[in-house]
Amino acid sequence: MRRVADEPAFVLHRYDWSESSLILELFTRRHGRIAVVAKGAKRPSSNFRPVLLPLQPLHVAFSGDAEIRTLKSAEWLGGQAMPAGEALLVGYHLNELLLRLLARDDAHPALFDAYAATVGVIAARAADATEPALRAFELLLLREIGLLPSLAAQTGTLAPLADDQAYALKPEAGLLEAADDEPRGSLSGRQWRALQHALDDDAPFTALLPQTAAAPDLKPQLRALLHYHCGVASLRTRQMMLDLQAL
Structure with missing residues (x-):
């Protein structure tokens, strides 16, 4: 064997x-x-x-x-504390994404390194660093499994992005101009290109952190995209977190 x-x-x-x-x-x-x-x-x-x-x-x-x-x-191997409380739920969120989206026996060394780095941030309980690390990991996960469109152009037309125009990432349509009544849940063309440039970096996780920290409106768009590809309205770990907050 x-x-x-x-x-x-x-x-x-x-x-x-x-x-x-x-x-x-x-x-x-x-x-x-x-x-x-x-x-x-x-x-x-x-x-x-x-x-x-x-x-x-x-x-x-x-x-x-x-x-x-x-x-x-x-x-x-040691070297980091066991996450507890909300940090533990955040870690379980990462695990649920991998269980739902990764096929077995399909190696992703770069994604493994990003996961290890994200877990390190969670274990350190640095509240201001957790959200940027999560968004960076989610982007890398979607890119690694082929579910993230190019963030440097509009998906349907391949037209270049205008710096100050707002664009939204939609589960079924990719990156497109945001509707006039959609000021939240969109980013400027300049922000999307900066995210794509970070994804193309030799150390993408590190390069993404300042970009995701400066783009809070990325969160609802990635959540919708992940739920769509997971085939669920809400992930179990997110629902558990909402239930605990309600208590």
């Missing part, structure tokens, strides 16, 4: 498999999203038990050629 060792990974989700074992959805750097069975992980004496936590950087080893591989080892 094929064996992979020393693979950077994060736990996205876990399911009970038997009285003593778990099935894990992992996001790995070189193999993408994979499913593994962690045999005996629920036993108190298991070496897996204290390390198989979400939003924590791991190095794992696994083997097998079937859809569900066998987890052989998992080592916690």
Whole structure:
């Protein structure tokens, strides 16, 4: 059986498999999203038990050629605190997006690096940095899986963007001129081109942060686009956050 060792990974989700074992959805750097069975992980004496936590950087080893591989080892790399409270829900939001939108066994090393960087920002609990990091990750996710149109031109006509004209990103139509009654939920042509330029940078996540921080109206547009491609009216983590705020 094929064996992979020393693979950077994060736990996205876990399911009970038997009285003593778990099935894990992992996001790995070189193999993408994979499913593994962690045999005996629920036993108190298991070496897996204290390390198989979400939003924590791991190095794992696994083997097998079937859809569900066998987890052989998992080592916690440390270096960051476990997110708590609202930060934990934000992390679960990232995980839900990956589970819904990433196909299994489809590697995205650049997206993995952006995910790791975003989790680092969340764990640091820097409130002013969390939203820009989330928007940067969402843009990179959509770009990586081919669901983000070019932000340097209008999608339908490929006409160039005017600096001061407002444009909106629509799920079914791409980037187009915003309606007169749509002042919110749109960005100027200059802002969209700056976002595309950052996406094309050699270090896109870092390059995107100042651009997303300066574009709060990007949030509702990306939310609508993500919900459209996920096939849901609202993500579970977002609904959970709204319910908690209501309490």
